[in-house]
Amino acid sequence: MKKFLRYLGLGLLSTFLTSTPGLAAERISFFYPPFGEFSLSVDSLETFAKVGKIDQDFSFYASRATPQQLAQLRDLLQQRFNITPTLVSQVTYSPIGEEVVQQLGKLLLTESRQNGFYAIRASLILAAADREGLTVVNLLRKFPSNTMRVNFTEGLRIVDDLSQLLKKKDEVVASLQKEAIAQAANSTVDFSKQADLRSPGKFRWQKKSLELNDVSRSRRLPVDIYLPTTQNSESTDQNSPSPPFPLIVISHGLASDRSTFVYLAEHLASYGFAVAVLEHPGSNAKRFQQYFAGLASPPEPEEFINRPLDIKYLLDELQRLEKSDPTLHRKLNFQQVGAIGQSFGGYTVLTLAGAKINFEQLRQDCNTNYSSFNLSLLLQCEASKLPQKNYELKDDRIKAIMAINPIDSLVLGEGGVSQIKMPVMLVAGSQDIFAPPVFEQIRPFTWLSDPNKYLALIENATHFSAIAEPTPENDILPVPPALLGPDRDAVYSYLNALSVAFMETHLLNRPEYRSYLQPSYATFLSKEPLNLSILQSLSVAQFNQIWSASIPQSTKLPNPQPTPR
Template sequence: MTRITSKKTVWQLALRVFSIGLLPVLTANQAFGAERIKFNYGALERSIPISSLEAYAKTGKMDEDLAAYSQYIDKKQLTQLRQTLLTPINLNQVGVSQFLYTPIGERLLETLGKVIQTESRLSGFYAIRAALILAAADSQNFTLLNVLQKFPSSSISINLSQTLEIVNSFQNLANQTQNAVAIINQQAQQKTTTASTLNSVTLRDLGKNGSFRFSKQTIVLNDLTRHRTFPADIYLPIAQTPRSIVIISHGLGSDRTSFAYLAEHLASYGFVVAVPEHPGSNSEQLQALLAGTADKVTNPRELIDRPLDIKYLLDELTRLSKSNPTFRRRLNLDQVGVIGQSFGGYTALALAGAKINLEQLQANCPSLEDTLNVSLLLQCLAVNLPSGSYNLSDARIKAIIAINPVDSSIFGQASLSQIKIPVMIVSGSADTVAPALPEQIQPFIWLTTANKYLALINGGTHFSTIAESANTVVPVPTQVIGSSPALARRYVKALSVPFLETYIAGQSSYLPYLSANYVNDISQQPLPLSLITSLTSEQLKLPFQ
C-alpha cells in the first residue's frame, strides 16, 4: 500500500479521489448521498458538507468549507466535479432498480460498498442501492448530487484505506498496461523501419469502399430446438461467382446495426456479410431490463446460445443456397469468417475452438469483488451454466477477428492455445470494460496458432469501434466513447479487408497489407495504430502463465 507521509497528503488524496476517481465510477455505475461526506483514514477524519457541493455545483461559488480543500485539486478537476454533480443520469427508477438487483449490479454494489460506507462505517451496499432508487424516482432531477442527498444516513463515509488499495491496484494495472503498450508500439515501429527498406510496393487504403455493388435483405431464423427466433441482415454483393461469407456478432446491449458500417464495407469488397441479432443479449434485452420486464442483464445461457446462433445461421444459409433463387450460387460456404466485438469477440473465439474453462472460472470468480476488470462480471456468469461439455466450435469457420474480446478467465491459456485457425485481436489501450492487458494482450500471447495478429488502437476505448444505433437504450457518453470513433472504425475496415481476403478468400496478394508498414501508413493521431504478429511474456517482463 502507498505510504501516507502527511495529513496534507491524505486530504489531497481524498479530494483527488472524490473529484477525478470516485465520481466518474459512481456516475458510470449509478451510485451514492446525505448531509456530509466524511473521508476516513484510520483515526484521521475530515468532511465536506453536501450543501457546499450543491452551492458550488449550482452557482460556481465556493463557501469556506469547500474552499479549504480547493488547494488540493486544480481548476480543471474542480470544473469536472461541478459538471459531474449536475449531469443528468438518463435512467428511470424501474431501470435502476432492476439493474441493481441483478447479479452483476450486486457485484458492483459490493465493491463500491467497501469504499462508500454508512456513518457507522459499515458497508454501503444497501445504502447506495436505496439512494440510487430514491433519486431515480425524480426523473427530472436524477443527478449524482440528488443521489448524495438521498443517501439514507446522516453522513457518507469514504474509507480511504480501501480507496488506496483500489487506487494502487488500478495504478499497478495502468503501469503494466503502459509498459506493454510501449513495447508493442516499439516492436511495431521496428518492423516498420525494416519493412520500409525491403518493400517499395505502394499499398492503397483499404479503409475506402470497394467496387462491388450489393443488396441487403433481412431473414428471420427460427431454431425450434432452442425455442429461439432471431433476425439477420444479409448483405449480398452482385457477383458472377459464389462469394466468401463473413458473420458479424454484436456485443452485449447492442444490435445488428452497430456494425452495419463494417458489413457494408466488406460487401463492397465482394464478401457476403450476415449480421445476426442475439435476442438474449441485445438492446431489446437491455430495454426489457430497464422497463422491468426482465430481471437479468443477460442469461448465462447466452454464452452458449450466441455461438449456436451463428451455427444455425450457417445451416440456414446452406439451406437457402439450395432452395432460394436469391441465394443460389452466390454463397461460398467453405470460406467463412467471423468478426465479433466484446461479447461478440467471445462468441468468435468460442466458434474458433476455445472451450469454456469452468475449472479456471471456479478459481477466479470467488474473488471477483476485488477485481478492476468489469468484463469478469460477464465471464463469471458461466459458473451458473448446467454442467456438461458444450461443443461450440465450427469447422466451417476458417478465421476470426475479435475486437475488444472478453476471454481471460472464461477461456484462459488452456483453451485459447487450442485455436488452430488465423486470429486477429483488436484492442484499445484505454478500454476500461475489457482492459487491454488481461483481456487482449495477454490472451494474444497465449494463442499458438501460426497466423495471429494484435492490432492496438492507442487511446481506443471499448466503444470506439461501435457505431451508434437508432435502437440505443442508454446513450454512451462522449467521454466514455473516447476521441475520434470514426478513425477507429476506419481502422477496423482497413484491417478486416486484407485479413479476410488473405485467410478466408485465399487472396495472398493482400498479405502485404497485414504488416506494420501498411498500418503505419494509415495510422493517424489522435489514435495511432500498431500491429504486431508475435509477443512473449518475457518481453513484457510480466509473470504471465
C-alpha cells in the same frame, strides 16, 4: 412469469419508495491516518454546487484544490443523470449490478461503518425517482444514514493500484508499439502504390433480410445478408471472388444489434464477400430495452452458449435456403466461412473457432476478485453459473476469425484460447476500460498457437471506437463522449482495410494480400491520435518480461488453468 412479476415489481417498488420518508445523510466523514477524522456537511456541497459559494465548512478542503479541480468538482455535483428509477432498480438488483454496488459499498459506509450496499442502492433509486433527478448531492440527500462514512484508506489504495495499473498498461502498449515500428522499418513495400483497401471494392451488392426461427431454443434470429452481385460489377481481377461467394458472419456485442457493423458488412460485400449479420435475441438492444423497462430479466448465463449456437444455426439454415431460395441459390460458399465479432461477439467467434469454456479458471478466479479494474469479469463470471460440461461450440465450417475487443481472459483462459487452430486477428484499443487490452487481448494473443495470428493495437481507441453511430432503435444508454474516444472514422477505415486483407489472405488463400498484414502497413495507415500497430508474434516470455515489474496485488494476473479437451 415469476421472473416477469419480480422485475416489474422492482420498478413499482422504486416509485412507491419515493413517498416514504426516511433518514438523509447530513455529513460525509472520513478517517485520514495519522491526522484523524474529518467531515463535511452535505449543505456545504449543495451550496457550492448551486451558487459556487465556498462556506467556512468547505473552505478547509477548497483551499487545498486548484481552481480547475474545484470547477471539475462543481460540474460533477451539478451533473444530472437522466435515468429512470425503474432502470436503476433493474440494474442494481441484477447479479452484475449487485456486485458493482457491493464493491462500491466497501468505499461508502453507513454511520455504523457497515458496507453501504443497501443504503447505496436505496439512495440511487430514490434519487432517480426524485423530481430533481439523480445527482451526487441528491444521492447524498437520499442516503438513509445521518452520516456517510468514506473508507479513505481503501479509496487511497484503489487510486494507487489503479495508477500503477494504468502506468503498466501504458508501458506494455509503448513496448509493443516500439517493437512494431522496428519491424516496420525493415519493409520495402511502398503502400502508396498499392491498392487502397480502405476504399470500397468493385462489387455492387444487394441486401436481403430474413428472420430465422430456431424452435428448439425458442430464439428468433433477425439476419441481414449482404450479397455481392456479378451484374454491373466493375471487378476485372480474374482472382476476385465469384459465385459461390465466400461468407463472413458478424456477431455484435452486448446491448447492440445488426446495425452496429453495417459499414464493415458493406465494405466486405464490395470486395466480393457475402456477409451475414445476425442479432442475438438474448443479449441484443431490444432485450436490454425490455430489461430496462422492467419487462424482462437480465441476460441469462446461457447466452454464453446460445450465441455460438445462433451462428451454427444460421449457417445450417443458410445451407438449407441456398438450395431452395432463388436469391441465394449457388451464391454462398460454405467451404470458405469467416467470422468477425466485437466484445461479447468476440468471445462468440473465439468459441466457434475452437476455444472452450474454462470452468476451472472460472471456479478459481471468479470468487477471488483478483482485479477490480477489469469490468468484463462481471460478465465473464456469469458463465460460472452454467452447468459444467463439455459444450461443443466449435464450427468446422469457419476457417478464420477476427475478434474486436473480445472478452476471454477467464471464461476461456489460456486453456481455452490455446485450442484454436486457425488464423486469428485480435483487435485491441489502448483506452478500453470495459475489456482492458492487457488482460483481454494482449496477453491472450500470447496463448494462440496457430502461426497465422495478428494483434492490431489502436492507441487511444476505446471499447466503442469500432461501433457505428447508434440508431434510435439501439441507442439504449447514451455513451459519454469521453468513453467514445477520438473520431471513429479512422478506426472504421482500419477495420475495413484489415478485414479485407485478413480474409483475402486466410480465407481465399491469396498471398498477395499478406503484405497488408505487416507492421509496415499499419504504419502507413496510422493517423494521430489513433495510431495503429500490428504484431505477428509475442511469446509468453516476452509478455512476462514487459509485465515483470512489481504490480499491486489486486491486479495480479491469474494463473492459467487447463481446459478439458
